[in-house]
Amino acid sequence: MGSGSALEADEPADKPFVVASTGAQRVITAVDVAAHRLGLRRGIPLAHARAMVPDLTVADADPDSDAEGLHRLALWALRYSPMVAVDPPDGLWIDITGASHLLGGERPLLDDLIRRLAAMGVTARAAIAGTPGAANALARFGHRPVSVIDDGLEVVSALPVAALRLGSEMTVELRRLGFETIGDLEATPRAPLAHRFGTLPGRRLDQVFGRVAEPIMPVVPVETVQARRSLVEPISTAEALQAVIAALVQDLCGQLEQHGLGARTLDLLWHRVDGTMQAIRVGTAKPVRAAPHLTRLLVERIDSVDPGFGIEIAILTATLAEPLSAEEVGRLVAGETDPGTFDEVATIAGLVDVLGNRIGHDRVFRCAPVESDVPERSVTRIPALAPPVPAGWPSKWPRPGRLLTPPEPIETMALMPDHPPMAFTWRGVRRLIKRADGPERIHGEWWRRDREMAAARDYYAVEDHTGERFWLYRSWEGSPDTGPMRWFIHGLFG
């Protein structure tokens, strides 16, 4: 994925701003939006640019600081996956294999990434594809600034040869020979190509299309708690991996204890003998230092590891570690047991973490009351391990076990005002109302939206001739006595 260089100039945004290399012949290395609009591009000599745009603001390029900034950005991107590599000079690679479900899928992950980068003032283009090479090419040369390529890499064939990372000289040479797109190059016989340009074009093509693996060298955050095992013999069975996990977790928990920390996110990197890597990431709802708990979470995910011809190095990192909660520290002080030794299986936290790692942490939750009379707003989701909430919803009126979202309109036959209807038709079935309770008037919450100022609902619990019980309401827009009204069904009591 590519990202533009961060700009930290105090210049007004509308004045064109460029960064240019230092030295005898200065060349533009980055441009801002205003400069881009005026036709300035990366690679244009500065003298030429000055001729085009006289009032140009120029800053000296500082490649070392840029590289450092990129590295910092890579460390930040570890929030998305354990495998993040810098792709100099201006890009990042994030291997999201097996990590995207924690954010609800690939597209939400990408949107979140772009949004957070934008909030930091970084404009970025991003792409998700099956190979690092294809993602790199799409992020830089794709039509859309954000794209997800699910299957097939045909779209890559249409990209210019410059997307292959062959260096400017070779790219220019290839274009002179008439190779415009990656597809053109792919269609040409390899041997003459290799004869003239060496093996690089062939290798890049293979990497883009996934025929050979392209190892990426992930950044490792400093000052993190880490355990490492180099194995004498490569391992590949699930049992062996399990044994390594147990040993690593034991090491890690010892270190966590020294720092007084508990792990929130664990990354386990498996280095395979073929030079590629596999990663497992697990998260916990609260800081944890219990070895059995952490072991279990990691072992759960062994299925997702493809050991290939074997694994020779395993590195376990506590990517996110926080001080233990007061409760756990209290347990340590009070007694006998380290949090690592108590019966973790019987704690709810263990279950919440196992479920959370399987389906996503936001899908494991509790429901808590919110002070709102509007039924659909009166419930909120809170973390499963949040402290207990003062119990209950205050209303004495019965509430339905199943709430329809959104409420569905019904056709009614209402004979008297301020009474429930005599009959209603919902989903094509007409029901005669035998009994009813109500109305319970609920007013709009004008402090949320102006439109609710004059809105109100009159709720009725009704029972039809078969005994089915429904929650209906009459919606007022405007004055309760004069405005238009409509009937809805909002729930089923059972």
Add this chain to the structure above:
Amino acid sequence: MHPEPRPSIALQDLRNRIHQLEIGGRRTVRVLPFGISEVDGRLPGGGLALGAVHEVAEGGDLGVIHAAAATLFAAGILARMTGPVLWCLRASDLYAPALCQVGLDPNRVIYAEAPDEKTLPLLVEEGLRHRGLTAVVGELAKLPMVASRRMQIAAEHSGVTAIILRRWRSPAAASAEIGQPTAAVTRWRVSALPSSPLPAPGIGRRRWRVELVRCRGGVAGEWDIEGCDEEGRLGLPAHLADGSASRQGTLIEGTARAVGLRFGT
């Protein structure tokens, strides 16, 4: 199954021994009585077996889709237990205030929302292996024999009770599957009935027809019952009630589950 006369002592002894084998050598079966002698009398042990899988479906075209009455029936059972509960679901139409109104403390319920249908039974099974829980509810459309068998084994080992709420997309899907055999020890069907009459206009206490369709080691039955009150107890309609019906459904062998749940610090 038919109501039987008193079996001979030898037969009873044999049954007990088979039962001991079935429950893996544990001495006693813990049960949660409904507090209605007519119902409890049909159930082996005198109540709903804990550490076992129970199936609850709802009758009627609306019931098979929304299962609103069955939901409250299940919630009422949970309300009469103590300790944390895992509620595995997929649709997000469950309305927590209603569970609270039948006595199920929202602090006790952890929800797990499955991203797809096939993950749902796995979540239920995971919960059932976890001794820290009291019960697991799963809102499932399909309950294949193998999956239910796995759940039953997990429940027997951990002592966690499972309630499988059957919910289908359509009445057609329901009728195709409702009769399929499962490893659940009981199968219930709950349907809404007109509420108890009141002297004034209005809706009285909710009433259900509760059918015990299948019960391993017990006898099927069918009752018209008043739905859960604010503590999750069922009741017999006044004109049918005898003295025992007012007994409260409390846990027999009360040491059973003393695990309390405390979230946070």
